[in-house]
Amino acid sequence: MIIGIDIGGTHTDAVCVDGRNITATAKTVTGDDLVHTIRDAIEALAIDFSKISRTVLSTTLSTNSIIEKKYAPAGMIVSAGPGIDPRRYFFTDDFHLVEGAIDHRGREYIPIRADEVARVAGTLKKKGVDGVGIVSKFSVRNPSHEIAIHSIINSEFEHVSLGHTLSGGLNFPRRIHTTFFNTAVMPVQKRFVHSVRKALAELGIRSPLLFLKADGGTFSDSAADRHPVETILSGPAASMMGGLALCHDPQTTTLMLDIGGTTTDIGILIGGVPILEPKGVDIGGLKTLVRGLKVMSVGAGGDSCVRVSGSEILVGPDRDGPPACMGGPSPTPMDALAVLGQFTKGDRQKAVQAVTPIAGRLGQDLSDVCRRIISILVGNIKKSACAFIDEVNRHPVYTIYEMLHPEIVEPGQLMAIGGPAAQLKPYLEESFGMRCTVPEHAMVANALGAALARTTRQITLTADTQLRRMICPELGIDEQIPASMTLSDLRRRGERELRDNADRLGISAQGEISVLEEQVFNIVRGFSTTGRNMRLKLQTKPGVIEEWSAL
Amino acid sequence: MITARRKTxxxxxxxxxxxxxxxxxxxxxxxxYTQDQVMEEGVLDIEGITEFKAGLATEKDICRPHFCVPDVESRITPSHSVSAGGCIEAARLVLDGTVDNAFALVRPPGHHAMRVVHGARGFCNINIEAVMIEWVRKHYPHIRKIAVVDTDCHHGDGTQDVYWHDPNVLYISLHQDGRTLYPGSGFPEEFGGPNALGKNLNIPLPPRTSDEGILHVMEHFVMPVLKDFEPDLIINSAGQDNHYSDPITNMSFTAGGYARLNEILAPDICVLEGGYSIEAALPYVNTGIILALAGVDYSYIREPDLDPERIREDPRVIDYIRNLTDDLLDLWSRREHFERPQEEFFRRSRNIFYDTDGISESQHEVVRVCTECPGAYRIDSSASTGYHVLAIHIPWGACSRCREQGLAWFEKPDRKNYYAVYLQDMDNDEYSVKIL
Structure with missing residues (x-):
């Protein structure tokens, strides 16, 4: 049995899954103490705790601490060399620039100065900073400067993160942001993981604890300790994964809509896998290297505020409060549904009172206006969805082959989850002109998504047979290779490393490995080939665990 | 977070x-390595700098500036369609107002490709700037005057050739002196055809010219000329082989110099041309150009091995360039007073070598000297491939006499042994071929 828990802003959902069956669900109010909330939710499931094989959490802890800037002060030691002035990316006084430079092929051209690093460390220490992030430009091509800085300051700080271990992607400013956030939320996350473990133990749950990540995969609690930044934005990931788990035909390209009160999150599933942001997700207004799902959030939901402007009806993008039929201040699409008798939970009379003035101003029939309001809401969602699909298809490509053989993403079905999904289904089908599925258990889709997501991890391997060097930043591999190494050698090596390091990466060693990208270039100097430059990205494939999907 | 001053x-x-x-x-x-550097510097995350997908140039797009012999399909590969299509996309973005300026960082290059194309010259099959310019003229008729400033180290003899007779396209090329480098042309005497005198300007620079020399030419020649010409669109053929580390040239320009050049020129569109120092120059030059276009501080962009003292030019080189610039500016100021040929038809004959494909071509050209329009012309071209063709060009805004002349050339070829006769009718956007 697996427990999945999704801690949202207002409610916390829990679900217990046994094989292909959902054996229990629970909904509780999210309190100030998240550990208590988790405990309450698990207890509310009323199941035999001894049979639990793992617990998966999707929390807003790191997201909120970054957005609300509620994190410990963290220092940054950054080496860059020439290029865009790195100080443009510094946002507290505790960011320090030190000497040192590495070029795009990983060759050092300005060394690190130990005395300078020690002096900076001393300054941070004196200020009482406990956490330090270390970043150098092109560290994913040569991590030695980050490692050298670490060894100089090692014993002095409790929380340390090194840029190259967090992502193998190129992007120095994003590496700075990612490393800073990781370091800053580390103490909060460590305390949280520790308390959750303790609470679970008190309930008699001793099986593994996992966390949902932004990419819709999970990793172990110990990996979450080291890489807390990866747990950001797990909410939208949980809903996409939940939708995927409940999708009857996951092989058809699916447009996922998570329709809430205020916003609708739009995502796409292709072949049972959600699509990812190519460079990394944004958080707190900053861009990171954190692998995450590509999701568009649009201000259109069941509680969107309805207004009249001239002869136009405007729906959203803001929310004033709950629908009028639920005691809210202004008319909403839910009220329109209530008037039409398609939403029965609220007070229909209040809905009629709220929508009637609009019909009056427009001189239209009340039910016509209600249908118009809903079609505007659905139209807004569709417009954004089309823009989203268009953006995915306009992604630049770098080979002739891809230019001539574009892979066009074209969803063939809709999947809607969230509060108003069931009521909006017929309107969505009409507007999009395709089948829309609103799954059973849609109310606990997020918790289910957490419970059923596979463990995921991506690694990056770069091999340069001219420089005789192979790097895998995420695993800290930097070693000499023979000039004869080929791309298939590199692929085999990567697969082995991914399995051998499963524990350290916090993933299952049985996960299916897939190649995300591979490229090989002949290095030509003068007029002869002097080596090969090979780039490989491997991942354990995201998706829903086999116990669920195979049945 | 960095915000660009201009949308790029x-x-x-x-x-x-x-x-x-x-x-x-x-x-x-x-x-x-350019991609690595641009990615690592986070250039594409700068607010205001956006990457867009390239497009595909159509056969018609390629037929506007070129006579491909025997046909377009056999003279190009799909890569050329994408590279030219990338330039078209860049122009579209600028002219639709999506961005303030754009950089087509594409390959393969194009500035050695001439109007008649029998094969590849200097790594170029089709002239990607010319395909773009003709596309712009077709789709944005309000763009009448266009300036191309070619800062590749090699003379852009292809662009010069395509626009030799066109008074509305000003071609300015700064390059290493043709006596010391391929393609061996690009001297100040090459001043434009009889209907476009002064609209082709060449500045051959001595080997080892560095930042000071090139920027002097920009500030004291190129910019004053552009001010007089008042172009509706400025294009930089941004070759990067003036760089001190380039393996096939002998100049001493730097990444910072290239960025400053683009800051001074402020082109609407940059198009990558040559540049083969792929590790030591291109990553830094391209980063510098993008930042300069976007109006972002580029002063910290520098090559790892840069030693400005080592590559500084000899003072005599600077003196030479000062004199050359003064002479050229004087020439430019007298452009209206050059005497046109008196006869109705002006003829020239020349031989063209396609180094990349090893083809020799012999051309006999006749242009109608015209005061009403840019003038119709015909090119009798025979190549070592065995193709002997006649190519006729009726320019944008052709007067009725030139149009009639062009059509007559096309209808009644002067000999029977041409493989084919081609016609470019720009105003009607019609490109015809008759196989004889």
């Missing part, structure tokens, strides 16, 4: 699956 569009198309031959400078690896 980037079309990046490295053609990672295309090469002329495995060890040729024009190979897959060429833009690899």
């Amino acid at each position: 569009g980037l079309i990046f198309f490295p053609a990672y699956d295309w090469e002329i031959s495995p060890s040729h400078p024009e190979r897959q690896e060429r833009l690899l």
Whole structure:
């Protein structure tokens, strides 16, 4: 049995899954103490705790601490060399620039100065900073400067993160942001993981604890300790994964809509896998290297505020409060549904009172206006969805082959989850002109998504047979290779490393490995080939665990 | 977070699956390190700098500036369609107002491709700037005057040729002196055809010219000329082989110099041309150009091995350039007073060598000297491939006399042994071929 828990802003959902069956669900109010909330939710499931094989959490802890800037002060030691002035990316006084430079092929051209690093460390220490992030430009091509800085300051700080271990992607400013956030939320996350473990133990749950990540995969609690930044934005990931788990035909390209009160999150599933942001997700207004799902959030939901402007009806993008039929201040699409008798939970009379003035101003029939309001809401969602699909298809490509053989993403079905999904289904089908599925258990889709997501991890391997060097930043591999190494050698090596390091990466060693990208270039100097430059990205494939999907 | 002062569009198309031959400078690896540098610097995350997908140029797009012999399909590969299509996208972004300026960082290059194309010259099959310019003239008729400033180290003899007779396209080329480098042309005497005198300006620079010399030419020649010409669109053919580390040239320009050049010129569109120092120059030069276009501080962009003292030019080089610039400016100021030929038809004959494909071509050209329009012309071209063709061009805004003349040339070829007769009728956007 697996427990999945999704801690949202207002409610916390829990679900217990046994094989292909959902054996229990629970909904509780999210309190100030998240550990208590988790405990309450698990207890509310009323199941035999001894049979639990793992617990998966999707929390807003790191997201909120970054957005609300509620994190410990963290220092940054950054080496860059020439290029865009790195100080443009510094946002507290505790960011320090030190000497040192590495070029795009990983060759050092300005060394690190130990005395300078020690002096900076001393300054941070004196200020009482406990956490330090270390970043150098092109560290994913040569991590030695980050490692050298670490060894100089090692014993002095409790929380340390090194840029190259967090992502193998190129992007120095994003590496700075990612490393800073990781370091800053580390103490909060460590305390949280520790308390959750303790609470679970008190309930008699001793099986593994996992966390949902932004990419819709999970990793172990110990990996979450080291890489807390990866747990950001797990909410939208949980809903996409939940939708995927409940999708009857996951092989058809699916447009996922998570329709809430205020916003609708739009995502796409292709072949049972959600699509990812190519460079990394944004958080707190900053861009990171954190692998995450590509999701568009649009201000259109069941509680969107309805207004009249001239002869136009405007729906959203803001929310004033709950629908009028639920005691809210202004008319909403839910009220329109209530008037039409398609939403029965609220007070229909209040809905009629709220929508009637609009019909009056427009001189239209009340039910016509209600249908118009809903079609505007659905139209807004569709417009954004089309823009989203268009953006995915306009992604630049770098080979002739891809230019001539574009892979066009074209969803063939809709999947809607969230509060108003069931009521909006017929309107969505009409507007999009395709089948829309609103799954059973849609109310606990997020918790289910957490419970059923596979463990995921991506690694990056770069091999340069001219420089005789192979790097895998995420695993800290930097070693000499023979000039004869080929791309298939590199692929085999990567697969082995991914399995051998499963524990350290916090993933299952049985996960299916897939190649995300591979490229090989002949290095030509003068007029002869002097080596090969090979780039490989491997991942354990995201998706829903086999116990669920195979049945 | 850095915000750009100008919205800049980037079309990046490295053609990672295309090469002329495995060890040729024009190979897959060429833009690899540029991409690494641009990615690592986070250039595309700067607010205001956006990457866009390249497009595909159509056969018609290619027929506007070129007579491809025997046809377009056999003279190009798909890579050329994408590279020219990337330039078209860059122009579209600028002219639709999506961005303030754009950089087509594409390959393969194009500035050695002439109006008649029998094969590849100087790694170029079709002239990607010319395909773009003709596309712009077709789709944005309000763009009448266009300036191309070619800062590739090699003389852009292809662009010069395509626009030789066109008074509305000003071509200015700064390059290493043709006496010391391929293609061996590009001297101040090459001043434009009889209907476009002064609209072709060449500034041959001595080997080892560095930042001071090139920027002097920009500030004291190119900019005053552009001010007089008042172009509706400025294009930089941004070759990067003036760089001190380039393996096939002998100049001493730097990445910072290239960025400053673009800051001074403020082009609407930049198009990558040559540049084969793929590790030591291109990553830094391209980063510098993008930042300069976007109006972002580029002063910290510098090559790892840069030693300005080592590459500084000899004072005599600067003196030479000062004198050259003064002479050229004087020439430019007298452009209206050059005497046109008195006869109705002006003829020239020449031989053209296609170094990349090893083809020789012999051309006999006749242009109608016209005061009403840019003038119709015909080119009798025979190549070592065995093709002997007649190509007729009726220019944009052709007067009725030139139009009639062009059509007459096309209807009644002067000999029977042409393989084919081609016609470019720009105003009607019609490109015809008659196989004889």
